[in-house]
Amino acid sequence: MIPTVVWGTGNVGRAAVRAVAAHPELSLVAVLVSSPAKVGKDAGELSGLGGASG
Numbered sequence: 001m002i003p004t005v006v007w008g009t010g011n012v013g014r015a016a017v018r019a020v021a022a023h024p025e026l027s028l029v030a031v032l033v034s035s036p037a038k039v040g041k042d043a044g045e046l047s048g049l050g051g052a053s054g
Contacts, residue, residue: 001025001026002026003027003029004026004027004028004029005029005032006020006028006030006043007032008034009031009033009038009046009047013031014046014047015047017031017043017046017049018048018049021047021049033046
């Protein structure tokens with residue numbers, strides 16, 4: 001697995017999170033955000049994949 005960080009959750013960042021999630025050799029280890037409202041949120045929730053519970 002390749003540890004991967006995504007910087008931002010705008011249009012490109014959301015697509016990047018989805019791409020990392022879909023790639024079998026990548027492991028999402030962090031998502032950097034600039035909005036305090038997004039701190040601590042699940043990356044799947046922010047990218048439209050659904051939260052940690054589904």
